[in-house]
Amino acid sequence: MKVLLHICCANCAIYPIKNMREEGLEVMGFFYRHNIHPYTECLKRQQALEAYAEQIKLKVIYQEGYDLEGFIQNVVFRESERCNYCYHDRLRSTALLARRGKFDYFSSTLLYSKQQKHELVRSMGESIGKSVGVPFLYRDYRKGWKEGIECSKQIGLYRQQYCGCIYSEKERYYKP
Numbered sequence: 001m002k003v004l005l006h007i008c009c010a011n012c013a014i015y016p017i018k019n020m021r022e023e024g025l026e027v028m029g030f031f032y033r034h035n036i037h038p039y040t041e042c043l044k045r046q047q048a049l050e051a052y053a054e055q056i057k058l059k060v061i062y063q064e065g066y067d068l069e070g071f072i073q074n075v076v077f078r079e080s081e082r083c084n085y086c087y088h089d090r091l092r093s094t095a096l097l098a099r100r101g102k103f104d105y106f107s108s109t110l111l112y113s114k115q116q117k118h119e120l121v122r123s124m125g126e127s128i129g130k131s132v133g134v135p136f137l138y139r140d141y142r143k144g145w146k147e148g149i150e151c152s153k154q155i156g157l158y159r160q161q162y163c164g165c166i167y168s169e170k171e172r173y174y175k176p
């Protein structure tokens with residue numbers, strides 16, 4: 001069975017990929033770029049993933065283009081609810097790609113992060129899966145949180161300090 005896994009960064013991908021392979025699934029990655037700001041940060045995360053993917057022999061599709069403007073236009077005036085749009089676009093893009101590539105499932109490394117709204121990711125993934133016609137592979141990868149961090153430190157992966165968008169960067173560093 002083939003699964004297309006949306007990857008937000010190499011660190012969050014370690015445990016889900018290991019787990020999926022142990023389950024006997026054939027995994028391919030999809031790196032979505034529009035929500036990672038600024039562009040230089042997006043490149044750092046992509047380069048870290050490229051290096052890690054080579055190490056573990058993972059094929060990855062890297063999204064073309066960099067639609068920062070589109071991302072901002074879609075969340076402006078409702079910045080506090082921006083994650084809804086962000087999750088939805090990342091999951092839907094992955095599901096559509098999975099349908100085109102005839103994958104059996106799609107999934108997301110968002111299911112690994114303790115910082116994300118896990119139940120929302122799950123319900124959105126399942127509903128997008130139904131509408132697109134490719135099932136969402138749900139697993140609670142948060143159980144591998146510690147293991148993933150330890151492994152990423154051990155191999156010296158680049159570890160980002162904020163979720164991705166420019167708003168999350170401000171929340172991380174701006175302390176009035």
Ligand code: SF4
Nearest residue numbers: 083086163164165168
């Ligand atoms: S905080 Fe993270 S999940 Fe929320 S909109 Fe920004 S990048 Fe997306």
